[in-house]
Amino acid sequence: MTDTTTAAPAAAPEAPARAPITRLWVYARQHLRLLLIGGALSFAGGIVGLVQPLIAMDVIDTLSANESLTRPLLYLTAVVVVGGALTALGPYLMQIAGQDVVLTVRKDLIGRLVRLQVAEVDRLKPGDLVSRLTSDTNLLRTVASTTVIGGVTDVFMILGGIGLMAWLDPVLFGTTMAMVAMVTVMMLFIMPRIQNATVDSQKALGDMGSLLERIFSAFRTVKASGAEDHEIARLEGAATTARDKGVKASLWEALAGVAAFMPVNIAFLLVLGVGGARVASGAMEVGTLIGFLLLLFYLMGPISGLVASLSQLQTGLAAIHRVEEVANLDSEAAQGEPRAAASEGPAGVTFEDVTFRYAEDLPYVHHGVTFASSGRGLTALVGPSGAGKTTVFSLIERFYPVTTGTVSVDGVDVRDWPLEDLRGVIGYVEQDAPVLDGTLRENLVMAAQDATESEIADVVKTARLTELVEKLPDGLESRIGYRGTTLSGGERQRVAIARALLRKPRLLLLDEATSQLDAANEASLKQVMLDAAERTNVLVVAHRLSTVTSADQIVVFDAGIVRAVGTHAELVEKDDLYRDLAASQLLTAA
Numbered sequence: 001m002t003d004t005t006t007a008a009p010a011a012a013p014e015a016p017a018r019a020p021i022t023r024l025w026v027y028a029r030q031h032l033r034l035l036l037i038g039g040a041l042s043f044a045g046g047i048v049g050l051v052q053p054l055i056a057m058d059v060i061d062t063l064s065a066n067e068s069l070t071r072p073l074l075y076l077t078a079v080v081v082v083g084g085a086l087t088a089l090g091p092y093l094m095q096i097a098g099q100d101v102v103l104t105v106r107k108d109l110i111g112r113l114v115r116l117q118v119a120e121v122d123r124l125k126p127g128d129l130v131s132r133l134t135s136d137t138n139l140l141r142t143v144a145s146t147t148v149i150g151g152v153t154d155v156f157m158i159l160g161g162i163g164l165m166a167w168l169d170p171v172l173f174g175t176t177m178a179m180v181a182m183v184t185v186m187m188l189f190i191m192p193r194i195q196n197a198t199v200d201s202q203k204a205l206g207d208m209g210s211l212l213e214r215i216f217s218a219f220r221t222v223k224a225s226g227a228e229d230h231e232i233a234r235l236e237g238a239a240t241t242a243r244d245k246g247v248k249a250s251l252w253e254a255l256a257g258v259a260a261f262m263p264v265n266i267a268f269l270l271v272l273g274v275g276g277a278r279v280a281s282g283a284m285e286v287g288t289l290i291g292f293l294l295l296l297f298y299l300m301g302p303i304s305g306l307v308a309s310l311s312q313l314q315t316g317l318a319a320i321h322r323v324e325e326v327a328n329l330d331s332e333a334a335q336g337e338p339r340a341a342a343s344e345g346p347a348g349v350t351f352e353d354v355t356f357r358y359a360e361d362l363p364y365v366h367h368g369v370t371f372a373s374s375g376r377g378l379t380a381l382v383g384p385s386g387a388g389k390t391t392v393f394s395l396i397e398r399f400y401p402v403t404t405g406t407v408s409v410d411g412v413d414v415r416d417w418p419l420e421d422l423r424g425v426i427g428y429v430e431q432d433a434p435v436l437d438g439t440l441r442e443n444l445v446m447a448a449q450d451a452t453e454s455e456i457a458d459v460v461k462t463a464r465l466t467e468l469v470e471k472l473p474d475g476l477e478s479r480i481g482y483r484g485t486t487l488s489g490g491e492r493q494r495v496a497i498a499r500a501l502l503r504k505p506r507l508l509l510l511d512e513a514t515s516q517l518d519a520a521n522e523a524s525l526k527q528v529m530l531d532a533a534e535r536t537n538v539l540v541v542a543h544r545l546s547t548v549t550s551a552d553q554i555v556v557f558d559a560g561i562v563r564a565v566g567t568h569a570e571l572v573e574k575d576d577l578y579r580d581l582a583a584s585q586l587l588t589a590a
């Protein structure tokens with residue numbers, strides 16, 4: 001996949017380019033050996049089962065002849081044991097292959113999902129993606145194993161039976177084929193409807209997941225808004241749609257059963273009528289008619305088996321369709337040559353006449369942004385809400401590509417950096433300072449898995465987290481809840497800063513929270529920031545007067561352009577907007 005911006009926003013991924021059946025084959029092919037061995041063993045188990053009545057006959061004959069039963073009984077025991085073992089082992093191996101297919105699909109999907117471009121995730125619903133990974137892939141388990149193998153076996157048996165019929169009597173064969181053609185036409189009509197109903201049903205499940213995710217991501221707000229009944233009604237609506245579409249799929253499956261059964265029965269009657277007349281006229285032997293009827297009777301099993309397999313296949317194809325839609329999404333590709341010798345010290349940032357919009361149908365956010373920040377120190381980005389300050393960070397991290405102009409880090413265009421290397425030099429603290437479910441330690445080492453105990457202890461101290469660690473029941477090993485719900489806003493921000501610092505960034509991007517903090521927390525955060533600025537280049541989207549007054553350089557943004565650059569004293573002197581910002585609540589005093 002390419003590393004490009006996306007066009008129009010949409011609620012769901014687009015339809016896949018490749019036919020689902022081709023994709024199913026691509027996934028199943030990787031486990032073909034196990035599938036074939038399992039299928040062959042099941043088939044052999046069936047054959048051994050057929051031998052059983054013959055040996056039973058032998059037992060009876062031996063009994064009547066008053067001979068020793070040892071030999072036939074040994075055979076019978078062997079057939080029962082081997083047949084039992086084969087009929088257990090064959091389906092077991094096919095189930096393993098089915099699980100392996102699901103694992104392959106899931107691994108593929110996991111890789112794609114986690115590497116999706118930020119722009120794609122902006123327009124998708126996470127709950128729906130979760131249901132594609134969990135529920136849809138599960139539908140493939142049976143389809144990729146027993147259904148396909150069973151279906152193929154049935155096709156061979158049907159072809160064999162049809163060949164024999166043609167050999168026995170061409171007239172009766174023609175009559176039967178007319179009925180087979182009827183079955184085929186009806187199946188062509190019914191099968192896509194099963195698939196569509198299953199896609200709709202799975203989509204409703206995805207909607208349910210999205211709605212649930214929506215609620216839990218703002219759980220307190222939902223409760224505080226008294227919106228539970230409304231949200232429950234929406235969730236139940238999606239659950240009911242899933243049920244209704246599931247019932248619709250079952251109805252089409254039932255019709256498929258009837259559509260297969262009826263013509264075969266009509267064929268039975270026709271063969272009896274036409275065949276009877278031909279026997280009466282002497283055009284055909286009675287034995288041939290009986291043989292033909294027996295063949296038709298024998299074919300009923302494989303035909304209904306094939307129809308059931310085809311119905312099941314539609315479910316699998318529906319699932320593949322939804323899984324493949326994710327494959328169409330743009331994921332991030334590592335680009336550019338690896339940087340030669342990694343540089344040391346603070347990494348500078350340069351914006352040169354940058355224009356940018358989030359999507360082609362959205363207005364420009366940056367209209368030619370130019371500024372630079374290099375060396376140790378603190379650069380504060382200030383400006384009215386929506387001026388495009390946070391977007392500066394997204395462009396530095398290459399979450400989105402610029403439309404025109406250049407963003408450089410360490411003198412190199414971000415487009416020429418291998419993504420992993422680029423992000424490796426940056427520590428980024430988002431405005432809402434996300435903390436993930438897990439322990440405090442897991443949260444800290446997220447960006448630096450090989451951090452040592454002393455490095456962790458250092459950042460805990462630098463980020464003023466020592467008190468928190470001492471307060472928590474299990475120290476660093478304490479769980480801090482879904483989205484860090486057990487922490488205060490200020491603690492969450494310091495955890496996020498500690499995480500970014502543990503990466504030993506050469507460039508620290510800090511999006512200051514707009515929410516008010518108490519004086520102690522505010523002072524702590526400011527001190528953490530200033531400490532970091534002594535060692536590296538720190539860019540901060542500033543919302544507090546105390547931050548900008550300490551900054552070495554202030555960049556004033558207004559409606560997507562840089563209108564002034566300077567120190568606090570210089571800007572108060574020369575820039576009207578800055579003076580207003582400093583005097584208003586847009587830059588709040590502690």
Ligand SMILES: Nc1ncnc2c1ncn2[C@@H]1O[C@H](COP(=O)(O)OP(=O)(O)OP(=O)(O)O)[C@@H](O)[C@H]1O
Binds near residue numbers: 362383384385390
């Ligand atoms: N992912 C996105 N998709 C589409 N538009 C976006 C996206 N993120 C931000 N925007 C829009 O881009 C503009 C600039 O947003 P940005 O977050 O950079 O502003 P800001 O100056 O940081 O504002 P604030 O001080 O309120 O955080 C806003 O109009 C915003 O609505």
